[in-house]
Amino acid sequence: MNIDKAMYSETGYSLERLNALISPDAQNHLEQMAQRARQITRQRFGNTIQLYAPLYVSNFCVNNCPYCAFNCKSKLPRTRLTIDQAVKEAEILAAEGFRHILIVSGEDKNFITVAYLTELAKKLREKFSSISIEIYPLTKEQYDQLFAAGIDSIALYQETYDRSDYEKFHKSGPKSDYDWRLDTLSRAAQAGFRSLGIGFLIGLSDWRTQTLAMAEHANLLMKKYWQARVSFSFPRMRTAENVDEKLFRYMISDKELVQMTLALRLCFPDAEIVMSTRESQAFRDNMAHICVTRMSAGSKTNPGGYAEKEQSLSQFEVADDRTPDQVALMLKSIGLEPVWKDWDKAFNE
Template sequence: MSFVDEINKYDPEQVRAGIAAKTVSDVERALSSERLRPDDFMALISPAAEGFLEAMAQKAHRLTRQRFGNTILLYAPLYISNECSNGCLYCGFNAHNRVPRRTLTLDEVERDARILHNLGFRHILLVTGEAPAKVGNDLLAAAARRIRPLFSSISIEVYPMEEAGYAQMVEAGVDGLTVYQETYDRALYSQLHPFGKKRDYDFRLLTPERAGAAGLRRIGIGFLQGLGDFRSDAFFTGLHALYLSRNFWRTQISVSFPRMRPAEGGFSPPSPVSDRSLVQLICAMRLLMPDAGLVLSTRESAALRDNLLPLGITQMSAGSCTAPGGYADGDRSTEQFAIDDDRTPAEVCALLRSRGYDPVWKDWDSAFLDRSAGC
């Protein structure tokens, strides 16, 4: 049974009503549980839990310390292209937006990659718009092979592929995937994606399963906060994370918490998510998924990222640029969205150490999978 079958068991209106109906007693019962059920998670993301944020934060902090110690994994995105054939209303790469389009050559990819390598990064995320006719599997595989000697882990955040495409990425040295469903609300999803292949809700929803079947070691999911009802989207994200952890137990599952940022096109988020609600979601997700990586990007301000650290965050981007070639050229006219935390990687590292955390540049090496090495 796929996650499409799983999610189809739920009526979105009933989910929203169920979350709204949770009581203080439901929250207290969830907080006392060692392992959360979906119904407990629903209580922790409900309005009734807003008075329990301190208790949730303390438990989330303890769990994170037990599972991850004081480590924070650092990574950086490298944008290869902003070409896109989709009409996502909220995205700066929307095919109708009149922005300069650029796709890096392999030499330009390597140039940006070497800058990030010299800054200390060993985990990198290759990002493109969704235009496989212009930036296809072969180019992505070639880019991964070109920069493979510089990084211990290469992940991708690109268009959804078939399982064979992900197998090609694995062969090229890619070990991770990030893919956001954007919103789990089918009706809203259809409104926000008027044209392009991304309009296919089910194909996107099944992307992590195809990637897991192909052998990718890391899979990250999430929803874009600000598009729809954040509580129901959080509930379905939690269900999705549980499903993936059960069915792909050899794969590390992570959850990101991206909030809408200003972008070309001037889209105004219909359902903004407050800082307090973001705190609630992070804590609730940690209690549901004690062993999952929780990711916070430079979409958020420096002050907020610093204050969210103790709540369960285990991975952070630093010194990010969302424009193709932006690290080498300094040109941000083609960026997907504006970042908020513009500190350098060195400044982020210094902050982490001052707060008692160990910044980790590398926690993996492909040699771990070299069966010829024996033991």
């Protein structure tokens, strides 16, 4: 398929179309792609951007992923939040205006249990209309319990869809099971989760082949679980404690990340596009104007980071350290309305 046809097609996703849009030749058409992506985003989502904040509850982890500061070989101090401590953190976020919160944890099954998460969710529902999780994979029955407790959204990244690279980066721990991880979002969808967040860690494998694989995953989820909404995230490797960046041979430029994001918007007009504080202030501002629909703000990537002055081990360095209010003001300055609530729990009743 030629690039002009791929840009202006109304047929939605096809592997051939996406392949054309992420090709090296398509880099000469980024301005036209951006204009088209912005038009589609405004038509489908209006002039709004959803804001959310991550709540890290544990940086303990049994996995040995060399790209993550939480890996089990790290000797740096670890922290687990009790329910009361987590609620205290969440209250700070609620006071800043957030009504959408993302619970994040390393694979710490002995402490961050389903019972812990259900108890925490029941307390958070008093202040938050939408609760998401980004934790280790669970069974369908466990997702049933979390959904009943008020958790309605999930983000879980395959890290890399390349099986040989996956094995290289996940040599031990429960995360070494590629297929169990790949099927996680299907199990969550079967339990009723309404939002399914997918992505891969940029830097582990070739970005073009990974984008195609992720798109196939998204297309399968959309067809099989049409009631749920799929969102794309694009986490790039960032500086982190005890992480050797020389391991990551596939880092990409800003231009390539823009191309990937635009291509996915053109092929998946109804998908959410998420951009975290891993990216710089300038980059996030530009992408918010074009096709991003959800952004984190004021993020702390260590447990207790909002309430405690003494900092525990962070998962990665935040590149955009603006406060939530500053991010909201930026959005208003470019004609967008910051939305602090992702979903109203009344819709589930």
